Amino acid sequence: EAIMVVESDKADMDVEAFEDGFLAKILVEEGETANVGDNVALVAEEEADIDAVAAAGGGEAAAVVTHESSVSAEEVEGGYAVDTVDIFMPALSSTMSEGKIVSWLKSEGDAVSAGEAIMVVESDKADMDVEAFDDGYLAKIVVEEGESAPVGGLVGVIVENEGDIAAVAAGPAPAAAAAAPASEAPAPAAAAAPDCEFSQVDMPALSSTMKEGKIVSWLKAEGDAVSSGEAIMVVESDKADMDVEAFEDGYLAAIITEEGDSCAVGAPVALIAEEQSDVATLKAYAETLAAGGAPAAAAPPAAAAAASPKKAAPVAQAVSTGDRVVASPLAKKRASELGLDLTTIAGTGPNGRITAGDVETAAASGGAPAKAGKPPAAPEKPKHVPLPGVIAATPTAKVLAKKAKLDIASIPGTGQFGRVTADDVRIATGEKKVERKRPASSGGAAPVELPDGMVPFTGMQK
Secondary structure, rough: OEEEEEEEEEEEEEEOOOOOOOOEEEEEOOOOOOOOOOEEEOEEOHHHHHHHHHHHHHEOOOOOEEEEEOOOOOOOOOOHHHHHEEEEEOOEEEEEEOOEEEEEEOOOOEEEEEOOEEEEEEOOOEEEEEEEOOOOOEEEEOOOOOOEEEEOOOEEEOOOOHHHHHHOOOOOHHHHHHOOOOOOOOOOOOOOOOOOEEEEOOOOOOOOOOEEEEEEEEEOOOOOOOOOOOEEEEOOOOOOOOEEOOOEEEEEEOOOOOOOOOEEOOOOOEEEEOOHHHHHHHHHHHHHHHHHOHHHHOOOHHHHOOOOOOOOOOEEEEEEEEEEEOOHHHHHHHHHOOOEHHHHHHHHOOOOEEEEHHHHHHHOOOOOOOOOOOOOOOOOOOOOOOOOOOOOOOHOOOOOHHHOOOOOOOOOOOOHOOOEEHHHHHHHOOOOOOOOOOOOOOOOOOOOOOOOOOOOOOOOOO
């Protein structure tokens, strides 16, 4: 649901809420500006929490996701015999997969208040103060200063009563160790990393609220060459499906998470080898990673495993849906750079998708150049007609018109869809002059600029 209208350097846009709840506090009022990434409002999950959330609001990042853990250690791994509030590593940006604790602003045993900064986290964008959402006492620091943790990983524990600090410091309740069935065999440990150059592809955080992702499809098969910036998989998050690119050149040695399977943010989904000769070694190593993370009962039957050799390369064929060519973003970029017509290139990717490798192959074999026909006609500019009684104007324009005591309905709009902008109001008040377009100079005399408004005669002119 749209909750605000934001004026950027491009246009005015409605901004929607990503969660259900109640608007607890507005931090940036109408007509005011904020930097990208700043908090502008707080949304409470429950109506009863509005006062508490509003009291905790501030300019610092209130990004600590808290979770009330159960008293029963059988229900919470590493649980304690007292009520605790777990502090998790927050997602401070949509691309952040892990964070580093720069410093703790509180020590173990210190009292903390809701809305009070308790640590400084370094993300892939900047260093930010992170606040607590609950009152209590910092009972335990799990991740020390200078150490990193994945998004969603436990970094600290808060207790409600000062007397419970000792229970947390003593460690998890004994019942936690007895919770696992005696008949369950321990998970096999992952083998040591092989002695070769490789990179691990982890499940990325595609949104600030994403906890796990689902592999919709792999755009590369095991053994295929991959280039930095080339899309290698499609991931379904809690918001949308997105192409995920490789950060390194190499060869897709092993796929750990298959199509249709899900895994947590930060979990390994594939391995990329720097040298093609290391593919077999890394594939064996990936099997130990998969075995360590999955129960033995979930392993596929041997017959099914034996019947799933490497898929044969699909027959190359150019796939086009109407006027749309199915190609990866990097393939489109390379085709544009090389001047090739994508409609004449055969795709070898999933469902005939054209990859960057297909473009390079077509370029090496002398592919057809891009058609030089007339450019497609520009789409008709959409028209917008406001509802009766609604004045199309930006929030800033409304604020300025109100201050100047002007009827905004009488101001002609020059913005998108005829919307009244802040500059339109400034022109109406005389604060800004109308910019006149100067005719292009053809090499002759410079154009004469006429003065604005009435100019009084001088004594000579009279």
